[in-house]
Amino acid sequence: MDIGGSKTEAVALDDTGAIVASTRLPSAQGPAGVLRTAEQVVEDLARRTDRGVDEFVSVGVGIPGQVDRDRGEVRGAYNLGIDLLPLRERLRERTGLPVGIENDVTAAAVGAAHLMGLSGTVAYLNLGTGLAAGYVVDGRPLRGAHGVAGEIGHLPVDPLARPCPCGQLGCLETVASGSALRSSWPAGGAHPGHTLLAAVDSGDEEARAAFDHLVRGAAASVRLLVLALDPDTVVIGGGLRLLGPRLFDGLRATLDRWSTDSPFLARLELSPRVQVLPEDSSAAAVGAALAVAGDDPAGAFGASSGVGRSAKRPACRA
Template sequence: MSAGAIRVGLDVGGTKIDAVAVDERDEIIGRLRRESGWGEVEVVANIVAAVRDLAAESGFTLDEVVSVGVGIPGVVDADAGRVLHAVNLGVESLDLAGFAGALLGVPFRVENDVKAAALGAAVMRGAAGSMAYLNLGTGVAAGIVVDGRIWRGARGTAGEVGHLSVDPNGRRCGCGQIGCIETFCGGGALARAWGRPGALPVRDILDAAESGDAQALALRADLFHGAAAAVRVLVLSADVERVVIGGGLTALGDRLEAGIRAALRQDSDSSAFMRSLQLDDRVEILSSGSPAAAFGAALVGAADTSKETVPHG
């Protein structure tokens, strides 16, 4: 990469785009947020506008941008640059790399948002070996990085623990199954189970639990034990050295971290084998508002498509 070359990364969510500019030293030199929009036309337009606005605000030109990476929810064909079934964005089938790249004249690469965040978190914390990234937000998803490479598995679903059914008597999940991990610790599922108005229902649940509300106490227990189950599955299935937790629920701060660690310890009380895994010591919580997802998208955008390994440093 030549001196002054800029890589742009975009984390496209259901309501916002988090955009970062990364220099040749892997340092973030600019960041902004803007709306993501609804429907294929608006999503592409807002992605293009985010890159242009980021360049203007950060003091570089589009000629200095060597790549743009986009992390986006949905089924992503990374080789083709196409996203399918991004239902939270109103996107059914979109040649995102083709349309956005043509409008800006810059090479685009597209990746699933959680996989991009996994890569970003691994590089930001200098993780060697294996690491899982567990996204706790409206839904629950995970990605795995091994030796600087996104591990996809045979069909691209490696690490996806949100739709693993763990309770045949549990709540019905949006995927059609009963008792998925996401029904316990996904923000959307918890909000539906709570059923009370409020801008931040999971925070409201924790506040009400601290006041002794019986329904809130049960849902708080679901949150912590569901997240602990996700950690346990990731470690037992892939033996990752660390599980880094990110996503919107990290805004709950110390209460989320303490609750997950306590649930992991409680769940291992009756098992010497589980205690030997020291699961609570393998967990790390990203700070709320971490740029890991957008940073990972920038790395994905610059990656060699034939190797997909991003060098560190």
């Protein structure tokens, strides 16, 4: 499941990693609310697959904030009202199932690589309220020594040097994210992504500047990912996808323009590496299930012992 600030999305996967059921509920706030919602989506998936909850093999949870996989704890998921939650243990108590937790962007990276059939090294760039990346190498998440890999949103790049909540100035996240758009185009209100392009088309100069700024920041993020990781593919996902083809075309055009000016960048073939996550993809929920299943070699897909607790039917993962 993918627990987001507004909704919790969950899928049930069969032994091949195919989606056999899905569900979506509004996310309740606070530790108790998050746990209640998580338990409800597991029960809902059991109903939809005509199983008992105890027939699921494992539950993988993708959630924002600092995810300590060793302790099974989530810290600082402020858009969910969570300061500290021992999510793994609490959800295990409620469902009776093995639970694993994963950073939501890393989960989305794993799910995107799986659903889009991408092999090799994949970088997933999440342009949402914030900006962060997740990495997958040969189907396995790359998390770094302390789970910090992918926090590229806090690389200072912008000479405008707007303050970032992290305490630095001019971070990528202050340039290319939903929150950046809110501050660079205040006239757009709380959800500027929905009205930005109409304002650009009507000749609003501030909207145009905000859009151009956003496109440059997104392109700079792709360039950074290529230079840092040399991925085969950079997948773009996140809420700002609602800006559609104009964002991606602008991003690719910006990369191509930079490459015209730099033989070095031209050789890196930046824009051909960029792909867009299909709309309505359940990448984060799928990736959470896969990443957690992959932690247990005996339970990994394709392993001969990959059967559920009940031998009556094939294994199923939520």
